[in-house]
Amino acid sequence: MQIPKIIRDRRSVRAYRKKDIPQDVLRSVLEAARLAPSANNRQPWKFIVVRDKAKRKALAKAAKEQQFVAEAPVVIASVALEPERLMTCGVSAASVDLSIATDHIQLAAVEHGLGSCWLGAFYQEDVKKILGIPAKYKVIALLSLGYPADQPGIKNRKAIEEIITYDEWE
Secondary structure, three states: OOHHHHHHHOOEOOOEOOOOOOHHHHHHHHHHHHOOOOHHHOOOEEEEEEOOHHHHHHHHHHOOOOOHHHHOOEEEEEEEOOOOOEOOOOOEHHHHHHHHHHHHHHHHHHHOOOEEEEEOOOOHHHHHHHHOOOOOOEEEEEEEEEOEOOOOOOOOOOOHHHHOOOOOOO
């Protein structure tokens, strides 16, 4: 599949088929995160792959009762190992690094016919407790992953002229 098509086809999926993700497919999707760039190539992250039904149900509750989280066959927690580190520009390196790696997972998933939904609406301390994550680390995102049960509609996006300027702010 070509990158532009993968980007166009990626959707936030909130309904999943009751079908497990084969280990080789899951490993291929996770490999995309391993290959993602990070500041100084530190790769200061860990990805927790949650397949256990009870844990997914608990994560759904921690994600503001979003039931589709429990119904996805896999939920991935993207965890920052250096959550306080800032880049020279003053932006959180962890947020940027984990966003890139998590997006790599989402794009690789499309190639395998998988859907995903990025979740930022969750209670940090609840997720840490459910997954046994030490207090010093931070969950940057939860990602539900599975075979879509429906076809989400076409993405509505702004025209390129509304979001791009050249050489200076206009």
